[in-house]
Amino acid sequence: MRRFYKLHLLYFVFCIIYGCAPSIAAYDNYAYTQITSLKVETLHLMDMATEPLDNHKQEVKALTMQLEKTKEYVIHRKNNIESGSMWEILLDTNQGSFGEFISFWHRQNIDSGKNLSPTYIARKKKIVGEHFDIIAELESKKSKEKK
Secondary structure, rough: OOHHHHHHHHHHHHHHHHHOOOOOOOHHHHHHHHHHHHHHHHHHHHHHHOOHHHHHHHHHHHHHHHHHHHHHHHOOOOOOOOHHHHHHHHHOHHHHHEEEEHHHHHHHHHHHHHOOOOHHHHHHHHHEEEEEEHHHHHHHHHOOOOO
16 A cells, blocks of 8 residues: 555656646747848848749758758757747748748749749748748747746
């Protein structure tokens, strides 16, 4: 009986300790700075899609690499599932965001030699900008207390 009581007490203490643990990552100033900086760079690069992709391959490659590195940083932070999921959407080539925009720009140039129209670019910039805003908002709402 005594052992049964000790096991229940131990289970209760375990539940209290782990039940009170934060289920969302703490605020990360580095992540927030990256988000806001990369948003500006990304939207600026999207404006260049009225020109051939070949003229901007280095910029696209450098920005895509920086976005991927930031995504990896974010998704590997403990309790950061929502932000990680938004980064996945932002960069996926089938989700209607930046990844799809770059893929479409590439296909348009290869398949038909065409650039993207200003109307299409503006529409996609609005979507991509909103995705960055969601990620920034998720980060800014996190607790700024040091854990």
